[in-house]
């Protein structure tokens with residue numbers, strides 16, 4: 284599903300954000316990406332959706348090398364990847380329904396399909412009752428669920444999450460994790476960057492640790508720190 | 512492009528215009544003024560040209576024959592073959608005398624005695640764009656020709672005015688064009704700023720670049736076309752009024768008028784509006800829309 288080989292990103296200011304990272308994520312896996320601030324987690328996720336291009340090395344999504352894509356191909360790549368963020372990135376003037384539908388409208392999906400898909404994902408995240416409410420009237424957890432619904436509405440094969448629980452209290456964080464676990468169970472591959480030790484330790488999923496741009500650990504069913 | 516997609520672009524573009532109402536009005540005003548000036552320039556040069564073509568038709572070269580010429584027709588035949596000569600008219604001495612008499616009355620012919628000292632002459636009408644000086648030179652070389660007089664001074668003066676209008680006009684228009692571009696670029700920049708979050712999300716979920724760009728381009732184009740429409744309205748009303756007021760002086764000051772001319776003006780204004788609107792937003796997107 285996701286392959287990186289000697290993946291390196293050096294920013295124009297000379298910062299080496301990723302240093303020869305090699306890893307493979309299989310279809311259906313749930314992977315935590317951990318590491319201290321500045322380790323390169325966000326940089327890695329940004330390379331996967333081609334918000335940035337790698338300095339060297341290879342990166343492939345779904346068996347397609349994405350290091351050299353035309354703009355149009357980048358747009359198509361992004362349609363097969365869902366992304367959720369710490370700050371949700373919802374449009375404040377649009378309702379929950381409209382925020383989710385937006386993701387399909389701007390890729391010119393058919394109107395009928397849009398309605399059906401939006402209600403399906405809103406039901407999945409438990410927000411059917413708040414479809415016509417503005418984001419400002421929602422709690423943080425609910426806003427994150429809208430963001431999640433939007434990332435799923437186009438049936439992505441791969442879901443990337445960059446600190447999705449960063450702004451949430453522990454209980455609400457677990458609600459989101461339960462949803463992610465459910466989505467993963469239904470077949471979506473998930474890569475989640477996080478600082479949340481408790482969650483990583485309890486979920487017992489594969490953990491990949493970065494430090495100063497280097498891959499320092501890759502343990503199946505691991506914890507946040509290397510266990511003795 | 513699907514109709515629904517176009518509808519979306521249009522809605523977003525109009526939304527952008529309404530969102531920055533003050534900027535939109537300012538921009539529209541400046542574009543209208545710019546295109547209005549452009550229109551005035553077009554009207555001015557078109558009329559000057561028209562006037563000049565009319566004047567060219569009036570330009571004549573007069574060729575006086577030597578008194579010794581007994582067979583003016585031979586000389587006439589040669590003159591008629593000169594390049595640039597459209598028509599020749601023979602003016603026999605008798606007629607020359609009559610003209611003099613008409614102009615100056617009896618006194619005009621007093622000195623003539625019985626003998627008419629006026630030479631036979633030809634009046635050459637010129638083909639369009641023919642150079643009277645050139646023809647005068649050629650005519651002088653024709654055997655039997657005594658003297659050639661040509662009267663193109665006024666037309667040359669007109670030509671000079673046209674040149675001057677073109678130069679001054681183009682300088683002014685360039686400045687105006689820059690002002691128009693500047694205002695369009697800034698208007699679109701405001702919309703880009705207002706929609707930056709939307710754009711970011713659009714890009715993330717896989718909207719194509721052209722999908723992201725179109726509403727902004729359309730916004731500029733709508734601005735340009737609206738400005739063109741306003742300028743055209745002002746110009747055609749104002750010019751129609753002018754033509755109407757000056758209709759009595761038509762003989763001295765002929766003005767272009769009529770539907771075809773209006774169409775040309777309209778096409779020119781809307782093309783410019785489209786260009787400045789589209790190009791302005793394009794420049795703005797290049798600078799401010801990092802997609």
Ligand SMILES: Nc1ncnc2c1ncn2[C@@H]1O[C@H](COP(=O)(O)OP(=O)(O)OP(=O)(O)O)[C@@H](O)[C@H]1O
Pocket residue numbers: 294295296298299300318319320321322323324325326327
């Ligand atoms: N656009 C950029 N230009 C220059 N340097 C950058 C840029 N983006 C990130 N960096 C640098 O790259 C390194 C990795 O940053 P990155 O955001 O990937 O870290 P992170 O692991 O996501 O950290 P955090 O846990 O704080 O989110 C940092 O040193 C950062 O300063």
Ligand SMILES: [Mg+2]
Pocket residue numbers: 324325326445
């Ligand atoms: Mg980060």
